[in-house]
Amino acid sequence: MKLHTFRIGGVHPDDHKLTAEIPTKKAELPKKAIFPLSQHIGAPAKPVVKRGDKVKVGTLIAEAGGFVSAPIFSSVSGTVEKIDNVIDATGYLKPAIIVNVDGDEWEESIDRSDKLETVESHPELTPEEIISRVKNAGVTGMGGAGFPTFIKLTPPPTTKAECVIINGVECEPYITADYRLMLEHTDEIIQGLYLLMKAVKVEKGYIGIEDNKPKAIEIFEQKTAGDPRIEIVPLKKKYPQGGEKQLVDAVINRQVPAPPAIPVNVGAIVQNVGTAFAVYQAVMKNKPLFERYTTVTGLQVKNPGNFLVRMGTTFGQLIDYCGGLPEGDNKVLAGGPMMGKSVASLDVPVCKGTNSITVLTGADAHRKKVQNCIRCGKCVSACPMGLEPYLLATLSAAQEWERLESEDVTSCISCGSCQFTCPAHRPLLDNITFGKGHVMGIIKARIAKAKAEAAKAKA
Amino acid sequence: MNFILSAVLVLGAIGLIAAVVLYACSKKFAVYEDPRIGQVQEVLPGANCGGCGFAGCADMAGALVKACDGGSLEGLLCPVGGQAVMDQVADLLGMAAANSEPLVAVVRCYGTCELRPRVAEYDGLMTCSAVNATGRGETGCGYGCLGCGDCVSACNFDAIKMNPETGLPEVDEDKCTSCGACVKACPRHIIELRKKGPKNRRVYVRCVNKDKGAVARKNCKVACIGCGKCEKVCKFDAITIENNLSYIDPNKCRLCTKCVDECPTGAIVKVNFPVRKPKPAPAAEEAKPATATATAQTTAKEEPKTVNSNDKEEAKA
Numbered sequence: 001m002k003l004h005t006f007r008i009g010g011v012h013p014d015d016h017k018l019t020a021e022i023p024t025k026k027a028e029l030p031k032k033a034i035f036p037l038s039q040h041i042g043a044p045a046k047p048v049v050k051r052g053d054k055v056k057v058g059t060l061i062a063e064a065g066g067f068v069s070a071p072i073f074s075s076v077s078g079t080v081e082k083i084d085n086v087i088d089a090t091g092y093l094k095p096a097i098i099v100n101v102d103g104d105e106w107e108e109s110i111d112r113s114d115k116l117e118t119v120e121s122h123p124e125l126t127p128e129e130i131i132s133r134v135k136n137a138g139v140t141g142m143g144g145a146g147f148p149t150f151i152k153l154t155p156p157p158t159t160k161a162e163c164v165i166i167n168g169v170e171c172e173p174y175i176t177a178d179y180r181l182m183l184e185h186t187d188e189i190i191q192g193l194y195l196l197m198k199a200v201k202v203e204k205g206y207i208g209i210e211d212n213k214p215k216a217i218e219i220f221e222q223k224t225a226g227d228p229r230i231e232i233v234p235l236k237k238k239y240p241q242g243g244e245k246q247l248v249d250a251v252i253n254r255q256v257p258a259p260p261a262i263p264v265n266v267g268a269i270v271q272n273v274g275t276a277f278a279v280y281q282a283v284m285k286n287k288p289l290f291e292r293y294t295t296v297t298g299l300q301v302k303n304p305g306n307f308l309v310r311m312g313t314t315f316g317q318l319i320d321y322c323g324g325l326p327e328g329d330n331k332v333l334a335g336g337p338m339m340g341k342s343v344a345s346l347d348v349p350v351c352k353g354t355n356s357i358t359v360l361t362g363a364d365a366h367r368k369k370v371q372n373c374i375r376c377g378k379c380v381s382a383c384p385m386g387l388e389p390y391l392l393a394t395l396s397a398a399q400e401w402e403r404l405e406s407e408d409v410t411s412c413i414s415c416g417s418c419q420f421t422c423p424a425h426r427p428l429l430d431n432i433t434f435g436k437g438h439v440m441g442i443i444k445a446r447i448a449k450a451k452a453e454a455a456k457a458k459a
Numbered sequence: 460m461n462f463i464l465s466a467v468l469v470l471g472a473i474g475l476i477a478a479v480v481l482y483a484c485s486k487k488f489a490v491y492e493d494p495r496i497g498q499v500q501e502v503l504p505g506a507n508c509g510g511c512g513f514a515g516c517a518d519m520a521g522a523l524v525k526a527c528d529g530g531s532l533e534g535l536l537c538p539v540g541g542q543a544v545m546d547q548v549a550d551l552l553g554m555a556a557a558n559s560e561p562l563v564a565v566v567r568c569y570g571t572c573e574l575r576p577r578v579a580e581y582d583g584l585m586t587c588s589a590v591n592a593t594g595r596g597e598t599g600c601g602y603g604c605l606g607c608g609d610c611v612s613a614c615n616f617d618a619i620k621m622n623p624e625t626g627l628p629e630v631d632e633d634k635c636t637s638c639g640a641c642v643k644a645c646p647r648h649i650i651e652l653r654k655k656g657p658k659n660r661r662v663y664v665r666c667v668n669k670d671k672g673a674v675a676r677k678n679c680k681v682a683c684i685g686c687g688k689c690e691k692v693c694k695f696d697a698i699t700i701e702n703n704l705s706y707i708d709p710n711k712c713r714l715c716t717k718c719v720d721e722c723p724t725g726a727i728v729k730v731n732f733p734v735r736k737p738k739p740a741p742a743a744e745e746a747k748p749a750t751a752t753a754t755a756q757t758t759a760k761e762e763p764k765t766v767n768s769n770d771k772e773e774a775k776a
Contacts, residue, residue, distance in 0.1 A: 085670070091579075091595030093670060329580070344579045344594055367582050430584040434592055 003211055003236035004253075009384035010238040011417045019176045019297050024184060027294075028321065029101055033076045033312030034125055035061060036088050036096040037372040040146040042068030047097055053080045058107035061097050070148045070352075071138040072097075075290035075310035077105040088353075089334050092342035099312070103335040104275050110287045116187050119194040130199040130283055137282030138289045140350075142274030143167060143242065146353035149275055155264040162267030163204040164196045164384075165251050167277050168220075169235065169242040171210060171421050172336030174315045175356040177293040178273050182209070182216040182308045185277055186223055192276030193230065200269055205230045207273075208251045210237045239338060240415035243376050244270045244385050274352040276354070277392060288440035294318070294350055294351055294397040298359030304422060313358055316346035332364035333358040338416045379418035379428055385411045388417035393428040396435025409436045409442040410443070495552065496520045502547045504538055509614050510538040510638025527552040538562065539616075539636035561651040562637035564619065564630050566603040569665045569728075571625035575600055575679040584702055591646035599678030601669040604628070609748075613644035633657060654709045659731040662707060662714055666726040669702040676724065683726040689718035 038044040043066030055061060056073040070454040078101040085093035097455040119125070135150035155161055158166075170178040182189060193205045207224075209217050209232065217234050224230040233251045240246055244263050245256040247270055254266040257425070261376055263270050271279075276291060281287040290311055297304040302323025309318065309358065315332060319325055325332075325346075333340030334354050379389040387408060395404045500520040513522055519537065527533050532552075536559045537544050547554060569634040581590055585611035596603040600765045610619050619633035619641055621627070628641075632655075642650045649667055663684055668675045672684030685703030695712035698718060704740040705727070707718070719727045 088594070092601045093674070223740065270744075331582075427584050430589060430593075434589050437592060 003234055004098050004250045005048070005238050005385060006234055006241060006249040008386050009417060009422075010240065010246075011382050011384050011420050012237070013173045013184060013420060015174045016297075016299065017176050017179070017212070018174065018265050019295055019304045019306050020179055020213075022176075022180075022305045024180045024293060024308055027307040027309045027313060027318060029076060029310060030313040031101055032081070033078075033099045033101060033310065034096050034314065034347075035071065035072050035074070035085055035099070035312050036086070036093060036094055036349065036351060037062055037065075037312075038088070039057055039072065039142040039351040039353065040070045040148055042066060042070070042148060042383055044095070045068065045069060045072045047083050048093075049083075049097065050401070051080055053207075054078075055080060055099060056105045058110050058290060060288075061099075062134075064148075068148060069149060070140050071136065071288075073138055073288040073290045074099055074386070075312050076101040078102040085107060087345050087347055089343050089348050096349075104264035106184065112286040114401075117164070118191060119198060122284070122427065123237075125195075125198070125283065127199045127201055129416040130195055130279075131183065133283045133286075134199070134279055137278075137287070139275065139278045139282050140280065140289070140352045141272060142278060142292060142353065145270035146351075149279065152264075152269060152271070153196070155269070157201070159264045160267060161200045161202050161264055161269050163202055163206060163252065163269070164193060164200060165247060165263075165270045166193050166196075166205065166207040166267050167242055167244075167247055167270055168207055168209040168213075168216060168273045170213070171237070171239045171242040172338050172340075172356070174297045174358050175295050175336045176297070176373055177306055178294045179213050179216060181277055181297075182213070182273055183219065186219050188280045189273050189276045190223060190230070191284065192278075195279055196269070196271055197229070202269075203229055206233050206251050208233045208235050208241075208247055210214055210235050210241060212237045223345045240384055240413065240417060243413050243415060245413065255293045258408055289352060292350070292352065292354070294354055295356040296322045296359075298326070298361060299364070300361040301359050302326075309354075311351060312349050314346060315343060315348050318350070319346065319359065320356060325359065326361045328362050329365045331360040337364075338420065339414065346415075357370060367427075368425040370426055373424055373426055376423065378421045378423065380432065382417040382421040384415060384417060385413060387412060389428045389432060390426075390432075392435065393431035396431040398436075401433075401435070401439055403440050404435050405442070409439050412436055493524050498547055498551055499523050502544060502551060503572045504539045504544065506539050506615065506636070506638075508539060508610075508636070508638040508640065510535060510636065510640065521764045522553070523548055527554055538638050541636075561655040563632050563635050563655045563659075563661075564637060564639075564641055564650050565653050565661065565663055566628055566630060566650055567663065567665055567667050568602075568627060569625075569681045569726075570598060570600055570603040570679045571627060574681050575603060587644075588646045600651075600668055600675070600682070600743065601670070602647060603666075603679065603704045605647065609644045609646070610641035612648060613640040615640060656709070656714065656731075660714055660729070661709070661731065662712055662716055662719060662727065662729045663709075664705045664707055664726055665728045667704065669704050671703055677705065681725050683722075684724055686723060688721045688723065689727060692717045 013015055037393060045062035046065045047062045049061045056077045059074045060071055061074045062070050076099055078099050081098045081100045083097050086096040087098045131150050131153050139149040140146045141149060167177060168182055197205050207220055211234050217232060220232045235241055235250050241250060248254055248256055248263045248268045252268060276426055278289050294309045295306050296318050304322055311314050331342050333342050336356055337358055340358055373390055383389055392407055392409050414433055416429050422428055500517055503516040503520060505516050511519045513519040523535055526535055532549060532554055541561050542559060575598045578599050579597055581597045585607050587605040587607045590596050590605045590607060596605045604627050608621050610628050611621055616634050616636050617632045619628050622629050637652050639652055642652060653661060654665060666683040668682045675682035676684050683705050685700055687700050689705050690698045690700050695711050695713050697708045699706050716729050719729050
């Protein structure tokens, strides 16, 4: 069998899937749950509760604050203590709702049974109904970036969706949350895929899984054997296969053009397995997004594992449950070691996009000494977007924004392959991300200016 | 012989034709430039720092002449040359110079290594703008100085330097031309251009933290907690408190220094005031101008933080 993969670049970091065979446990309820109002890309949510209000599990506590936004639901039952600024993953203080936990009382509208609801048995579900339920349940991308899912399901009218691709790649080292989900909730994910296909009115669904998860490939192939509409695509292990554009290339062999093009421009809608599961729960079980699968891992962590975590639980509590922080210097990442962001405090809560808490210890926690660029070109061959990282990094450091834009810095997906592969340990990604942020700002300002001028010309 | 003569003749003829063409072109395509622009540019310092808001001194000279034709030099100031240069320019153009007070850059953060404990270690790109984009940095304060020296590298006049002991930048008032390059370079807007003040005396809030008092104080011992004591004690309405942060309006402040004594955290400082002798005898209260410690910063209170501040003076002296 020939395995597919994306065509350019990519690296092969060590797998370290320590927790792959550890079944998921339910994490303990927190004593205090923290819900940051900005858990997704887009406008922050607006709180609809106030101090002293009683909330149950699944109660709406903040509504969407704009078109690109998502509502937030309480994951615990108890009393709203306050709405205050608390530390978020970047270390800055951001507004959040803090709930004191008391018991575990669920909203009655949530179906808590394990019975599998199939799409065939619910013909009343129209595509519009599915999208509206997904929107109202606050489902966002569960792979990390956290883009509100309903927007992905309503592609721009100039494009036409042809297939849904479920992302079961999990190419980041260490993380196993998606893998455990695939093994433990296979049927639900398949029903979630049917729902997504129905929502965007397509007849073809793919599930891309890397070949380092043979069990997941096998179980999905068994369960979908009778349905020609769904195809399981085993992929050759390579990082960053889980990137949307890389996955579209690997699975259906089409290339997404440079931004602002998105996968749907070539007919694909990509969703994470976690998102498919959340969509199933939101539509069939009327359960909003308030808990997720998260891996707590690290080579020196005593009892790493996979957990079903109520959002709002702090990193510190989960790490304590796993045996506490190892001795010495630790770097705690929200996400995996390739793309995860290190957190400045353990009081950061688990959010919609927190797929893993990775603890790097000792030498792993520190960067290696930066040396001079020897022009070996390894970063260029590793870049999955076909960019020239060494050049982009130099231009960013020199603040040459125009040149940076013409070199397509906005195509960078921040996968970190360049920095991983650099033999001189140069901080390539740091520089590029910084430059990219600046260039994006310039482009946004330019668009806003053009819009304002167009409005002026009209008036 | 004939060979040399023909070469001289040919080259001479080419030269003559070229000269005629050049002369004709220079007459035909001549662009008139106001001769005053050149004269004004001579007077300007020639640092090309851009502090005036124009691309360089030539650009500024053009703008000045244009403003002269417009009737007023209001709003144009060379911060490097200051009032002296502006007066010369005004003389040259036969105008009255707009009055301006000399400014100086002040660093509004005093979270030194001891006063603002480090809670994490930053291990990445060492520029302030990168650290600021990544997160709050190594300390608990999301507003304070990051200490990577973007301001130092922005300064064209060698007027701002990192103090390795405090980890904070320090401005050399004699060298600072108030061009504003450091103000633009600081991603956290900590540096402000303030009036130099009479005898270089200034009173300002040395903090930009907008967190609530308890949070701010927990992260830094000299943070402004927005308690409002200074606002109450000020007789001249110079102090406003917004977002848990006090700000002293330099145009209203009369340098009475009551707020300095009132501030419970020592976030308000007075600089270049005569050092008061520690003895409480009333005779010792007499003002004595500081000379050697012209740039020394001190508060009048006998508290540990004051001791720190004095230590710094000694280190500097």
